[in-house]
Amino acid sequence: MRTGALLALLVALFAGSAFAQNAAPAGDVTKGKAAWIKYNCYSCHGYDGHGGAGVKVAPKPIAVTAFIAFVRHPPASTMPTFTAKVVSDQDLRDMWAYLNTIPAPPAVKDIPLLNQ
Amino acid sequence: MANSKKPGRRNFLKGAAAVAGGAPIALAQQSQLAQNRAPAAPAEASSGPRVEMLTNERPGADFMLDVIKSLGIEYVAANPASSCRGLHESIINYGNNKMPELLTACHEESSIAMGHGYAKIEGKPMLAMVHGTVGTQHGAMAIYNAYCDRVPTIVVLGNEMEAGSRRSFVEWTHAVQDAAVIIRDYTKWDDAPASLQHFAESMVRAYKIAMTPPMGPVAIVASGLLQEEPIEERNLRIPKLSPTIPPQGDSGAVAELAKLLVNAENPLIVAGRMARSQNGMKLLVELADTLQASVNDQRNRMNFPSAHPFYNTGTVANADVILALEVEDIFMLTHRMSPLNRIGMDAPIKTTKDGAKVISISSLELFQRSNYQDFARYNEVDMAIAGDAEATLPNLIEACKKLITGDRRTAMQARGARLAEGWKRNKEAALTQAALGWDSSPLHPARISAELWAQIKNEDWSLVGNDQFFGRWPTRLWNFDKHYQFIGGSGGEGVGYGAPAAVGAALANRKHGRLTINIQNDGDLNYAPGVLWTATHHNIPLLTIMNNNRGYHQEVMFVTTMAARANRDVTRAGIGTKLDSPHIDYASMAKAYGMQGIGPVTAASEVGPAIKRALEIVKRGEPALIDTVTQGRG
Numbered sequence: 001m002r003t004g005a006l007l008a009l010l011v012a013l014f015a016g017s018a019f020a021q022n023a024a025p026a027g028d029v030t031k032g033k034a035a036w037i038k039y040n041c042y043s044c045h046g047y048d049g050h051g052g053a054g055v056k057v058a059p060k061p062i063a064v065t066a067f068i069a070f071v072r073h074p075p076a077s078t079m080p081t082f083t084a085k086v087v088s089d090q091d092l093r094d095m096w097a098y099l100n101t102i103p104a105p106p107a108v109k110d111i112p113l114l115n116q
Numbered sequence: 117m118a119n120s121k122k123p124g125r126r127n128f129l130k131g132a133a134a135v136a137g138g139a140p141i142a143l144a145q146q147s148q149l150a151q152n153r154a155p156a157a158p159a160e161a162s163s164g165p166r167v168e169m170l171t172n173e174r175p176g177a178d179f180m181l182d183v184i185k186s187l188g189i190e191y192v193a194a195n196p197a198s199s200c201r202g203l204h205e206s207i208i209n210y211g212n213n214k215m216p217e218l219l220t221a222c223h224e225e226s227s228i229a230m231g232h233g234y235a236k237i238e239g240k241p242m243l244a245m246v247h248g249t250v251g252t253q254h255g256a257m258a259i260y261n262a263y264c265d266r267v268p269t270i271v272v273l274g275n276e277m278e279a280g281s282r283r284s285f286v287e288w289t290h291a292v293q294d295a296a297v298i299i300r301d302y303t304k305w306d307d308a309p310a311s312l313q314h315f316a317e318s319m320v321r322a323y324k325i326a327m328t329p330p331m332g333p334v335a336i337v338a339s340g341l342l343q344e345e346p347i348e349e350r351n352l353r354i355p356k357l358s359p360t361i362p363p364q365g366d367s368g369a370v371a372e373l374a375k376l377l378v379n380a381e382n383p384l385i386v387a388g389r390m391a392r393s394q395n396g397m398k399l400l401v402e403l404a405d406t407l408q409a410s411v412n413d414q415r416n417r418m419n420f421p422s423a424h425p426f427y428n429t430g431t432v433a434n435a436d437v438i439l440a441l442e443v444e445d446i447f448m449l450t451h452r453m454s455p456l457n458r459i460g461m462d463a464p465i466k467t468t469k470d471g472a473k474v475i476s477i478s479s480l481e482l483f484q485r486s487n488y489q490d491f492a493r494y495n496e497v498d499m500a501i502a503g504d505a506e507a508t509l510p511n512l513i514e515a516c517k518k519l520i521t522g523d524r525r526t527a528m529q530a531r532g533a534r535l536a537e538g539w540k541r542n543k544e545a546a547l548t549q550a551a552l553g554w555d556s557s558p559l560h561p562a563r564i565s566a567e568l569w570a571q572i573k574n575e576d577w578s579l580v581g582n583d584q585f586f587g588r589w590p591t592r593l594w595n596f597d598k599h600y601q602f603i604g605g606s607g608g609e610g611v612g613y614g615a616p617a618a619v620g621a622a623l624a625n626r627k628h629g630r631l632t633i634n635i636q637n638d639g640d641l642n643y644a645p646g647v648l649w650t651a652t653h654h655n656i657p658l659l660t661i662m663n664n665n666r667g668y669h670q671e672v673m674f675v676t677t678m679a680a681r682a683n684r685d686v687t688r689a690g691i692g693t694k695l696d697s698p699h700i701d702y703a704s705m706a707k708a709y710g711m712q713g714i715g716p717v718t719a720a721s722e723v724g725p726a727i728k729r730a731l732e733i734v735k736r737g738e739p740a741l742i743d744t745v746t747q748g749r750g
Contacts, residue, residue: 050553052749
């Protein structure tokens, strides 16, 4: 495994920790929603980040540092690498801020159509 | 109009030239053979010079139609073509437009793809009638799809071979030396009969070849002159159809396979285009139950019930014996590569565990072509059993049952219980995932699928659109247990298949009173949307749900990937891939073709009511379309 990918994976493993969450700088939700579409992230991960061809990234996205690290150094065969030349750290922070606003879905037990 | 008093060189036959007696052949039941046809009455003796004949009450096309009728063909789909005008007229008048009935198509790709969908429901081919030149060119991709999907279709190519009979420059441009040459690489067989008797034998032969596993498309050239000129051949007869019994795998190999399966710790069955019928599904369930083995259904056909506890519960990585039934690409089944950058393709990672045995049963062992590469990489298996999988299963099941001892049965039952637990976990995971984006706009395919299921689950339904680009949500949420409830995809991945194949499948379902549903990709519909008019014109009930993600979405993802890989501007990936500015209004498109159109639906709360309205229309016997604006992927 490449060093970068390994790093991304390690960071992702700690993504849910309070430490990682606290380290997240703020982003602009409105700009983030626009960037999510502009950079075609929605095309694999859904407009709300709920997943599709790509994995679920919202609600409760991984910590912003892990999020950026993953985008910069995704494990092989998962998604293309998006360098800072393609999408800036600020854009990624904005996207993360947007994803962080996505509400949790209703529980399956509360959706009659999923209990047919 | 004047008529000659004296028949010339081209004589008429008085009365019936040839009788196509006997009942239409039920080809889904291949054991029923057609009856011999009665011989034709002898032609009158010819004498004297040819004089102009302005009427002809017994054209050759009538006999051609007798041949077609003898095969039990229900429908002929055609965009009217002058090179087929004789046969066209015979169908609607001599044949009274019944068995077969002529269906008006707006594109040859539609004509042929309709037959593709029809055959997967009905288990037998219908006809498409096209110009031998421009029509074949239009229809070529649909033929390729049918070829890759191993589906029997018959295409009649009109052509005027005799130069002296070409009436105009148009007929010169529509004439060709070898009409089938552009489709020969992806048809099982073709012929250009030079006489009516030759036509009879070739058409019956074509049918037989199309229906022999691996099934596939065939083409017969219908000479314009033979169609239009009076019948003057003597002793015309229609040959008896002798359907080929699908070949079974070698009994010794089957016995060896049974030993492997019975003694395996984790056998895995993978089904490609395996089940040809409901009986095929029943047999596969019996094999799985006998072995307590997982069946991974590749969803190219309806092979295995989705609610069966062994459905998609196994993995290649855990299996010690993998049985591939009519699986084309075993290499991709057993290896992993990077789809993003082709890195590692020189040394793909094998996903099977050490010592695992891979055995295939496939009719494809008996038929390969060379030019088009749909055969995929070489299948490096431990045992390749040549034969039709469905036909081989009864012997395999019997052989397995004989070998199961008490100890093995106990071990198998424990395995079966584990698999059933896996099915439950898969179902729970699917439901949890379905809840994500439940209220999203654009709409989540899971929400649309769940809304649909609530309203069709008590009907006799048939999903005829592929759910591959719909997150496989119907497959994951619905209960599929009948062969006609799912028909897979295009085979060749040629876009433009979906809408016409759905109309053809709905046509086949109509006489059975089934509720037909198509999940229709937006890019696909735009190839030949005129088939919506065909559905309306011929009163084919069909509910079309648009998967309107406003783009050629796979390409949006691909081009984004390419731009990121090149370290360039990914925001430009929508150029040439998105279908926006303006958005296409599919409800209005449907209305333009006379179909009820609803939408665009963008709010999740509107989906259920829209489906309710549309189903009321479809249950009246009409087609209806709902434009649902969807996420890029499920």
